[in-house]
Amino acid sequence: MEERSTYPITYAILAFLEEWGPSSGYDLKRGFDHALIPFFSAVYSQIYHELHRLYELGWVEMDIETTSQRPARKRYAITQAGRDALTAWHSQPLEKPQLRDELFLRTMFGRFAPSHELIARFKEAIVYHEQQLANVKAHVLAHGDPLAGVPAQKTDVLAHDDYRGLVVHFEQTFEEMYLQWLRESLAFLEKQGKNG
C-alpha cells in the first residue's frame, strides 16, 4: 500500500471506532469534544471529509441506518485494514510538538505598549487557564491518574484508562505550571510598574 497522507485525525477516528464500535460522524465529533479536550479537536467538516477518505482507503466500512425517523445516519465501522493501519501508526516517528501561544510574543514585545495592557492579558490568561485546570480536574476524577495513584488498575495488563490517565496527568501538571508562571510573572510586572 502506497498510503501517503495520514494525519492525526486519521488515527483518532480509527481508534475511536475501534474503541466505541460503529459510529456516525456526529458521534465522533461529540466523542472528541468530551474525551480529548483540550489537546485534540476537530470540526464536523473535517471529520466528514476524513470519513469519506477512510472509506475510499478501505479502512472503514459504512451502512446507512434506515430504521430511524431521525435524519439519515451513516454508521462507520473499522475494517481489518484499518486496524492494521492503526497498529502500524505506532511504529512511525513522531512529529515535532508545537506550542503556539501568542502570549509569549506579546510578552517578549511587551514594552511597546503601556504596561497595563500586558498586565491585563496576563490576568485574562489566568482566568482562562484556571478554567482549563478545572476541566482537567474533572477529567482526572472521571478517568483516574495512574501516576498519582488515583483509581483502578489491573495488575497484569495496562488498565483501559491508564493510557488516557497519563495524558490527563500531563494536562493537569501543564495547567498548574502555566498558572504558576502567569502569577509569578504578573507579580513581577506589577512590581516593575510601580518601580518604573
Next chain:
Amino acid sequence: MEERSTYPITYAILAFLEEWGPSSGYDLKRGFDHALIPFFSAVYSQIYHELHRLYELGWVEMDIETTSQRPARKRYAITQAGRDALTAWHSQPLEKPQLRDELFLRTMFGRFAPSHELIARFKEAIVYHEQQLANVKAHVLAHGDPLAGVPAQKTDVLAHDDYRGLVVHFEQTFEEMYLQWLRESLAFLEKQGKNG
C-alpha cells in the same frame, strides 16, 4: 482602515524592526532563529511575503543598498504607522493557545500496538526534550531570567530585556516539567509491561 488579516508574524517583524533598526528579510530570519526558538519561527518565503505586505500597508519603508558588492539587499524600516499598529496590537484579545503534540494521541491509543512501541516513542521524546532543555538553558545564560534572579549578559544588545527573560523562564520550566512526565510515564509503562 478596513485591513483585516494581521498575524503573529506581522508583529514579530514590526517589533524586531523597532528593536534592531532597519533590517533585511535575511537579517530577520536569522534574528528569529536565534532569539525566538522554539516558540516562534518563520521561513524565508513567509518573511519576504509579509515584508511586501507590510510595505503596501505603509507600516514599513524600504531602501535598496547599492553600496555593497553583495547581492541586492533591501533594508526595511518601521514607520510611524507601523509603530502605532504595534502598540495597538497589545490591546487586542489573545488567541487561544494550542499545544499540538502527537505523543498525547499515541499515548491515549497506546494499547493498539505492542507496548514496546510506545516505550520507544517515550525514549525518543526524552532525547528530544533534553536537547530542547539544553538550548533553553543556553538562552537563560544569554538573556537572563528575572524570575530566578539570573542577570543578563551585557554583551547581548537585547539583554536588558526582562520581558524576553520571562518567556525563557517559561520555556525552561515547561521542558523540565515535560521531561519529568516522560520519565515517570516511561517507568510506569515499563513496570506495567513486566507485570504482564
Next chain:
DNA sequence: CATTTCATGTAATCCGTTACATGATTCC
C-alpha cells in the same frame, strides 16, 4: 411554538510549508 439537538455535507479561504529558482561572495 421556539430553541436545541440530531445529522450531513460543500465551498471558500487562509496560513504555513516545501519545492523550486537564481547567483554572487567569502571562507577553507
Next chain:
DNA sequence: GGAATCATGTAACGGATTACATGAAATG
C-alpha cells in the same frame, strides 16, 4: 576549487478553519 554564506523571491500544495446550506425531530 568547492562548500558555506549572503540574499531574494515564485509557485504549488496542503491541512485546518469558517462560512454556508439544509432540514427533521425532540425538548421545554
